[in-house]
Amino acid sequence: MSLNDTLEPIELTDPQLTQQRAVLLEKRARITGAMKDAEHQTDPDELRVADEMDLSCVGYDQAFEYRLRDRDATLIKKIDKAVRRIDAGEYNYCEECENIIGAQRLVARPETDLCIQCKEKQEHTEKSYEKRRQRMTSFEA
Numbered sequence: 437m438s439l440n441d442t443l444e445p446i447e448l449t450d451p452q453l454t455q456q457r458a459v460l461l462e463k464r465a466r467i468t469g470a471m472k473d474a475e476h477q478t479d480p481d482e483l484r485v486a487d488e489m490d491l492s493c494v495g496y497d498q499a500f501e502y503r504l505r506d507r508d509a510t511l512i513k514k515i516d517k518a519v520r521r522i523d524a525g526e527y528n529y530c531e532e533c534e535n536i537i538g539a540q541r542l543v544a545r546p547e548t549d550l551c552i553q554c555k556e557k558q559e560h561t562e563k564s565y566e567k568r569r570q571r572m573t574s575f576e577a
């Protein structure tokens with residue numbers, strides 16, 4: 437698409453790292469703010485209303501909410517780790533292969549700790565594991 441795509445990945449400069457840190461902390465604050473809202477919704481009054489509703493429906497909603505919080509918690513952990521990596525001066529480098537992750541990728545995904553190659557490898561591994569698991573289940577059936 438652009439010339440940049442063909443260039444070697446470049447490191448973020450110190451001012452850019454400071455900027456990334458601010459972006460990460462702001463993202464974290466948005467998520468924790470949202471999580472507080474979710475907690476607020478389950479106050480005793482809400483639960484009393486829920487009692488009168490279809491229980492299976494409430495169960496589904498709660499499961500959905502827990503899944504969302506679970507995902508948020510995972511993202512917060514990733515953000516905290518990224519901030520620690522910035523402070524330790526490791527942020528530019530892939531945790532797996534120690535190559536430069538690349539400014540473009542870091543700006544697009546501030547909480548990442550893998551270069552695109554390692555990320556793709558990881559996703560491929562997860563997918564083939566999933567396929568193997570599905571095959572095994574179908575053998576059992």
Ligand SMILES: [Zn+2]
Nearest residue numbers: 530533551554
């Ligand atoms: Zn890598």
